[in-house]
Amino acid sequence: MALDEITPRITTFISESFLDGDPKGELTESTPLLEWEVLNSMNSALLLNFLREELRVDVPLSSINAANFRDIAAISNLVSGLMAVPAEGA
């Protein structure tokens, strides 16, 4: 999956799950998701689950950090990078 497919999937998930559909269209690729607590503890768990179930990406322990989850652009880059690595046994 290319970056231009990943980004809208993640944006839609965040907008619908945590922002009441983002009625004013405020969410951008650079909205600071951690700083504004859009990704709080539980929402982060739900996002990781979405990445795992819907995009088939397991984020390793070492990649869970503020830099990788700062905004949609960072998350999309992380996911795209992880997708490029063939899964074990694949």
Added chain:
Amino acid sequence: MTLHQLVIEAAARRPGAPALSGPSGSVTYGELDATANAIAARLERQGVRRGDRVVLWAGKSPATVAAMQAILRLGAAYVPVDGSNPVARVATIARDCAARVVVTNRARIPRISAELGLEVRYEELDGPYDPAPAINAATTSEDLAYILYTSGSTGTPKGVCLTHENALAFVDWAHDLLAPGEDDRFANHAPFAFDLSVFDLYVAFRAGASVHLIPPELSFAPVQLVEFLYLERISVWYSVPSALAVMMRYGGLLDRPAPETLHTVLFAGEPFPITQLRDLAGWTGARMMNLYGPTETNVCTFHEVTKADMDRDRPVPIGIAAGGDRVWALRDDGGVAAAGEEGELVVDGPTVMSGYWGQPPQSGPYHTGDLVRTLPDGSFDYLGRRDQMVKIRGHRVELGEVESVLENHADVAEAAAVGVGEGVDTRLVVFVAPRSGRDPGVLALRQYLTQHLPRYMVADEVRISSPLPRNGNGKIDRLALAARAGGSGTSSS
């Protein structure tokens, strides 16, 4: 006996033994002891003396724990504020407790000093640390050890003051109950400003065991928490049930055999749904304990989970008195609730706080505001709250505090917060009615909340609703809002 003596003694016995590990590195007891002395020397130069308060605004790291020890060694009390807290709240807390010094990472000092100016002094948490002689100021068990700030219904946080005696009554009790050894490996899931962490740190220190810090980014990351449990070979786990529920539901915890190292699982902070506890008990043979107590009493009751509990259709009891306390349920008519009757849980004994900072000392038993039912064996079942406090993943949140913050926003006419859902699925949802002609966005409101509240009090969802629904007597209809938010509603009133 004082709380900080535990590390001093462990360091004297086994200086090379592991004390703490976290993403930023590991330290032995000898290193922890030396760093504590080095930070204590810095703080002493800043004028910290016995009886002072020192705010510690930092993330989780061995250095943060060393700073707690340093503050105690000077006879002062530490006031832990999670690193993710907005600077405005740190300033409110520092002013409220008249802190002598704010200790934080170098990079944060300009932000906090811009708020507080010359009211307090500032000290860097970062190394390198110059070697310093051992410091251990004369301290009595009645001196304050730490102040934990919790959500206050009037819109400002309340500082719960705990003495060395309060903390040690719990730590000694828990140590005797579990008899941990020096090879035990404790997970630390809770933030340091949350009283669950008192168990992880000090019961481990008392045993000379090691503590493995879980950074906040990981604290609800399902697969990663499971990985942490195995990789760090954790033997004693303590967290809110929500964390375990997330690991079971999304992290595949139950898909692999339980780690052989894990022998004790403790949980507290909110009821653990019995179906989830059953799953956990079917997976591990570890001892399981439900601990209970508001911050004001540390832990005041406990229940060890039994096989018979698995037949229950509601969460396990909160159990019987712990920490040398006396607990009973007070009926509305003032009598003590007999078996089968309900009442408010009341606590008296050594773990009960000395009081709220800036208010008259606590005298006599503490009324928890929690409703319980007395069981035939003298233990208690938790039923719910008497007031508008809700628990979000174990953290207590006064809905009134969230609402009053929002209502201070220039574009907001009124706001109502509701807690919806059960257990791990509990969500804090706020509904906002804008002033006429104003249109604040949901993201803009979130940003505003994060500037004024600690992370756990920022709503899971912000929704615009104009006007807010009213019930027959003109009050905001919280039940309707809870229903709209997609749950039955745990909010009272």
